[in-house]
Structure formats: structure tokens, C-alpha cells
């Protein structure tokens with residue numbers, strides 16, 4: 341029987357009258373029934389969160405909260421394979437990726453923020469005024485309150501825990517929602533929280549859709565204090581408008597249309613490998629993926645040929661096959677969106693170097709949501725296919741002549757999330773990197789993450805930074821306290 345995926349509200353698992361089907365993208369089969377939260381259930385979760393802040397959870401010290409996060413991490417570890425299967429069934433990604441990236445990163449997120457909050461310190465200044473009086477200024481960090489955390493489907497538990505862990509570490513109560521496409525791993529995390537006796541109401545999980553559904557009810561609830569969101573730029577803009585009247589805090593990690601720049605002095609093979617990785621990881625469904633590849637003209641033809649060969653060797657396969665490189669798109673709707681860009685690219689004059697269609701397997705996968713890895717060339721810089729995020733296994737490769745041209749064309753985007761630069765010239769790496777209009781720049785690598793570093797984008801790619809102390813800053817309010825410790829010396833005092 342298909343699994344029923346519930347909400348977790350105030351420490352209890354809750355069913356909804358309305359439910360929807362959870363599909364396996366590999367073959368389109370139904371793998372679960374998911375409860376769809378109503379506005380009333382969203383309100384219950386917000387009230388439970390408020391009560392938790394007034395109760396045991398609100399009284400926890402940072403060290404006690406860190407201990408709870410460690411227990412969550414240990415609980416995920418104990419159910420490691422269940423999390424792997426949940427991620428694989430919801431997304432069709434490879435078992436290998438779930439085991440080596442998604443689930444380990446969820447564990448690391450909880451451990452990292454536990455350590456961070458244990459070591460967090462505040463500021464203190466001794467102030468000597470012009471008249472000689474003295475005061476002590478110091479800051480205290482307090483939770484924001486009820487934090488709404490909404491995450492997308494592309495890296496489900498990795499991104500869900502990236503929001504939930506710091507929010508809890510800083511003492512907030514969380515009302516969260518995973519994507520309707522990937523409900524299972526958040527449900528499992530609720531089970532872990534329940535099993536370890538996590539303070540009731542501090543961590544709530546609602547299932548359901550976004551607009552006109554649970555997500556909308558969450559962001560428009562008057563009693564929430566902040567929204568941390570990862571997803572599409574248009575959704576971020578909508579959330580911003582919705583919370584504007586209440587002047588709620590927001591942290592947005594949004595879409596990208598990222599450039600990779602390959603200079604002629606790059607290690608050629610490493611650059612080809614790097615672009616294959618940055619274009620096709622997770623079937624191109626990573627906000628950081630390169631969709632615009634700029635290659636210096638002297639190596640352009642050779643590069644396109646090498647990239648074509650590597651792309652055509654990628655194996656589209658089932659999640660448990662160790663040979664698999666590429667899985668399906670998350671949904672029929674998303675497959676249709678990517679295919680619509682395949683058609684648009686042809687209308688806009690692209691040369692399809694490889695791919696550009698839906699594969700035919702001759703088995704049950706033909707009911708799944710697959711597309712073929714694709715390379716385009718020949719589009720003008722203002723083509724819609726070069727300006728809009730496709731979010732699939734596809735890139736466009738274009739030649740450039742000078743460093744200045746490469747910088748200008750890479751920066752010519754409404755988005756600004758990540759840039760990958762391939763060069764062996766150290767001076768060039770330092771010269772070009774700070775000129776990129778993106779929140780992240782990688783040189784001779786891609787996707788290498790240190791959780792202490794700031795993560796986020798500029799322009800339509802987001803607002804704010806998370807990671808390390810940047811997460812401390814977003815998930816807490818700082819109050820400055822100024823205490824007079826000595827009057828101004830009176831005349832004649834020694």
C-alpha cells in the first residue's frame with residue numbers, strides 16, 4: 341500500500357481531509373499519498389510554534405539547543421538508508437548521490453549549526469564619552485520568533501535542513517514545508533524529532549502546495565516573524581509582496597542562470613570535466629548549475645567536441661544502477677517546461693549539438709519524466725534560452741575573444757548566483773573573480789562548499805546570505821544594551 345505522508349504539528353502527526361498523490365519520476369507510478377494542509381492546519385502549526393517559544397523550547401540554553409540538534413543528526417544517521425530511499429523515490433536521483441551528498445549534508449547541517457551556536461559570541465565595547473563618563477555596551481542575541489521555512493524539490497533534505505537547522509539552533513520555532521514534489525524526507529525528519537522527544541511545537545512540518553494552498557497560508561499568517569525561502573525567483577517576489585505590510589524578515593535563495601568561463605590557459609581536460617559536472621549534476625536541477633558556458637575562441641571548437649563526446653557518454657538510468665549518471669526531471673510539468681525550451685531554442689536559431697528531445701527506453705521509464713542531456717550553440721546573447729532559467733540538463737556554449745568580453749557577457753544576466761572560472765593564470769583568477777556579479781565564484785572547481793562561508797545570490801538570485809555567521813545574523817535579533825558604569829569625573833577629582 342502507498343505510504344501516507346502526514347503533517348507534524350505541535351508534536352503530533354496529523355492527517356488532512358485532502359490528499360494528493362506522490363509520484364516516482366522514474367516511471368510515473370504512485371508511491372504515496374500526501375496530506376494537503378488547510379489554512380486551519382497552518383494556523384494550528386503557528387499557534388504550536390508560539391506556545392513552544394513560551395514553553396520548554398523557549399527556555400533552552402544555546403548549549404541545550406545544540407544538544408537537540410546533535411540528537412537530530414544522530415537520528416538521521418540511524419535511519420540513513422530510509423532517508424536515502426525517501427530521496428530516491430521522490431526524485432529519481434541516484435542512490436549514489438543520495439548516499440554521498442544529500443543525506444550526509446543533512447546530518448552535517450545539524451552538526452554544523454550545533455557547533456556554531458555553541459561557539460557563538462556577542463559583542464562588548466567599553467565606551468568612554470567625551471565628558472569622561474564610562475559605559476559598557478553589549479549585545480544579546482534572541483530568536484526571531486516563528487520562522488517559516490519553505491524549500492524546493494531539487495535537493496530536498498539538504499535544503500530543508502539548511503533552513504531548519506540554523507533556525508532551531510538560534511532558538512526559533514519553525515513552521516516548515518517541503519516541496520509538494522518531495523514530501524518524504526521532511527516527514528522522516530519529523531519522525532526522528534518525535535522519536536527523540538524534541539520539544540513539541542518547536543519543529544512543525546506541513547505538507548502541501550505553494551500558491552493558493554499551504555504555502556500561501558503560511559506566508560500570509562499574521563503571527564509569523566520571518567520567512568526563509570529557497571525556490572524560484574517569481575515565488576520569492578510574491579512572498580516579498582505578501583510579507584511587506586508586516587515588514588517581516590526574509591532570506592531568499594532563488595534561481596540562477598549561471599555562467600562558466602573557460603579561458604584558453606585552463607587545464608583543458610579538467611575544464612571539460614568541470615563543465616560536465618556543473619551542467620549535468622542532479623540532471624541539471626541545481627540552482628548552481630552552469631547553463632551559459634563561455635569558451636575562449638582558440639579552444640572553442642575542440643571544447644565543444646569534447647563536451648559533446650562526454651555528454652553523449654552520460655548514462656540515463658535507474659537510481660540503483662551504479663552506472664547511472666542522469667535521472668529524470670522531477671515531474672511531468674517540469675519535463676514539459678524543459679521540452680518547451682528545447683522547442684524555443686530551435687525557434688531562436690540554436691544549433692542542437694546533442695540531445696534536445698525525450699529519450700525512448702521501450703520500458704516503464706517511458707511513463708516517467710525524462711529528457712536527454714542537451715548542448716546548444718549559436719544563440720544570440722539576448723535569446724530567451726540564454727536569459728531564462730531552464731533548470732534541466734542543458735547548456736549553451738558560446739565563444740569569446742577577450743577577458744573583458746567574457747566578464748561583460750557573463751554578467752549580462754538578470755540573475756547572479758554562481759560563476760565558475762577555469763584558468764591556470766593565478767593573476768587572472770584574482771582579477772576576474774571579484775568582477776563577477778554573483779554571490780559565489782568558483783575557480784577551477786564547482787560546488788565545493790564550506791558551511792562557514794556565505795551562500796546566496798545577487799539580483800533575481802536572492803536576498804541575504806546564509807552560512808556560518810551569516811546564518812547567525814539572519815536567524816536572530818540582536819539587542820544592544822548600554823549600561824553606565826561610571827559618571828563623568830567632577831572637577832577636582834583625581
Ligand code: NAD
Nearest residue numbers: 492493518519549550551555556571572575593594595627
Ligand atoms: P518554487 O518556487 O515553485 O517552489 C519552492 C517552494 O515554494 C515549494 O515548497 C512550493 O510549494 C512553495 N511555494 C510556491 N508558491 C508559493 C507561494 N505562493 N507561497 C508560499 N510558498 C510557495 O520552486 P521549485 O520549482 O520548487 O524549485 C526550483 C527553483 O528553486 C529554481 O528556480 C532553483 O534555481 C531554485 N533554487 C534555488 C536555490 C538557491 O540556493 N539559490 C537552491 C535550490 C533551488
